[in-house]
Amino acid sequence: FLAGRRALITGSTSGIGLAIARALKAEGADIVLSGFGEPEAIAALCQELAAAHIPADLTTAAGAEILMAGAGKVDILVNNAGMQHVAPVESFPPEKWDAIIALNLSAAFHTARLAVPQMKAAGWGRIINVASAHSLVASPFKAAYVAAKHGLAGLTKVLSLELAEAGITANCVSPGYVWTPLVENQIPDTMAARGLTREEVMRDVLLAKQPTKKFVTVEEVAAMAVFLCSDAAQNINGANMSIDGGWTAE
Ligand code: NAD
Numbered sequence: 001f002l003a004g005r006r007a008l009i010t011g012s013t014s015g016i017g018l019a020i021a022r023a024l025k026a027e028g029a030d031i032v033l034s035g036f037g038e039p040e041a042i043a044a045l046c047q048e049l050a051a052a053h054i055p056a057d058l059t060t061a062a063g064a065e066i067l068m069a070g071a072g073k074v075d076i077l078v079n080n081a082g083m084q085h086v087a088p089v090e091s092f093p094p095e096k097w098d099a100i101i102a103l104n105l106s107a108a109f110h111t112a113r114l115a116v117p118q119m120k121a122a123g124w125g126r127i128i129n130v131a132s133a134h135s136l137v138a139s140p141f142k143a144a145y146v147a148a149k150h151g152l153a154g155l156t157k158v159l160s161l162e163l164a165e166a167g168i169t170a171n172c173v174s175p176g177y178v179w180t181p182l183v184e185n186q187i188p189d190t191m192a193a194r195g196l197t198r199e200e201v202m203r204d205v206l207l208a209k210q211p212t213k214k215f216v217t218v219e220e221v222a223a224m225a226v227f228l229c230s231d232a233a234q235n236i237n238g239a240n241m242s243i244d245g246g247w248t249a250e
Contacts, residue, residue, distance in 0.1 A: 002229060003028035008074045010058060010067070010111065011081030013037040013045065015180030016130060019218035020078055020225045025049045027226055032071045034058070035081060059102040064110030075122065076229055077115045079108035079152075080130040084182055086141045086189040097144045104148035105155070112159055116168070125168035126229045129156050130221070133176045133209070133244045141193045153240055160238030169237040173224050176244030177206045179215040212245030 007024045011017040013035035025031050031051035033042070046053050056067035058081050068074070082104045085096040108129055119125025134142065135149035152172065159170035177183055183206065190201045207213050224241055227233055242248050 001027055001231075002076070004030075005075040005229070006030045006032065006071075006073055007076035007078065008032040008067075008071045008111070008115075009034065009078040009080055010107065011035045012078075013042055013053075015182060016175065016178060016218050016221050017078070017080040018045070019222040020080065020128075020130075021045075021049060021051065023219070023222035023226050024076065024078075024229070025051070027229070029076060029229075032074070034067055058107035058110075059099050061106070061110050064107055065114065068111060068114035073118045073122075074115045075119065075124060076126045076128070077111055077119075078128045078130065078225060079111055081107060082130065082145075082148075082182070084142070084145050084186050086186050086193055088141055088193060089143050092143050100144035101148050101151075104145065105151045108152055109155060112155075112170075116159075116163065119163070119168050120166045123167045125163070125166070127156070127159055127163075127168065127170040128225050128228055129153075129170070129172045131156070131172040131174045131240065133174055133242065133247045135172060135174050135240060136242070136248045139209075141190070156240070157238045164237055169228070169234065171228055171236055171238065172240040173221060173228070174240050174242045174244065174248075175216045175221050176210050176242075176247045177215055178218055178221060180218065183215075209247045210245040211247065211249070214245060216243055216245065 007029040009021045012021040012033045031049045033053040054070040057063040132149045134146045135153040138146045156172045
């Protein structure tokens with residue numbers, strides 16, 4: 001049902017973004033990939049999805065401008081690129097703070113401000129921001145990530161109000177813990193910050209949050225993104241769709 005729609009998914013060379021790209025492609029959308037990785041792996045993804053790939057660094061406004069200029073007209077904008085750093089606030093590296101705010105929050109502002117004029121002209125658009133359970137609740141040692149994701153949820157609400165009459169919706173999709181490289185890579189720092197073993201981090205920090213005691217899958221997050229692009233979802237606007245096994249119900 002997305003034939004003729006062009007979807008740009010930031011951070012789509014891995015994890016959740018890649019699953020969203022695959023799911024939107026399966027509904028017929030044209031795909032623009034963004035993000036980094038091994039050249040051979042990215043070339044294979046471009047072939048699999050008949051997609052373009054634009055490797056812009058989204059920690060800068062200039063990078064977002066390169067991405068949007070290369071992407072052309074975008075009907076579906078999925079702001080998904082993100083990173084994490086785990087450290088106590090007093091030793092949280094300021095440069096990590098700046099980079100996480102830039103990628104997880106400011107990049108979504110830049111891509112949206114550049115995509116909106118074309119969406120308005122077309123009278124249709126979907127902005128889907130991959131936030132997190134951490135857009136609704138906090139965890140210790142994730143100052144930058146939690147601040148950025150709460151900010152992203154706020155930005156999404158503003159976009160939803162400004163664009164409601166133009167046929168454009170803006171929503172957050174907020175997963176709990178999904179097994180991707182982003183989660184796997186934070187285990188060593190979480191072990192250090194909390195003085196735990198790998199198994200204790202998995203059981204007592206990650207899955208302890210999720211009442212289901214299971215990781216969310218990338219396909220489940222992608223299915224929500226597809227639904228938000230459908231006509232049935234045209235009045236879902238400014239919402240924060242939790243996919244967290246009940247984490248934020250507590
Ligand atoms: P991932 O590490 O698997 O993928 C991150 C993607 O972002 C990659 O394609 C990477 O190349 C790209 N990227 C990294 N730095 C970039 C930069 N400077 N410029 C452009 N692209 C860059 O991560 P993931 O787990 O799939 O996470 C995707 C999104 O989902 C993130 O916003 C993350 O915060 C959010 N999220 C993840 C989880 C989880 O448990 N994995 C939970 C909630 C929210």
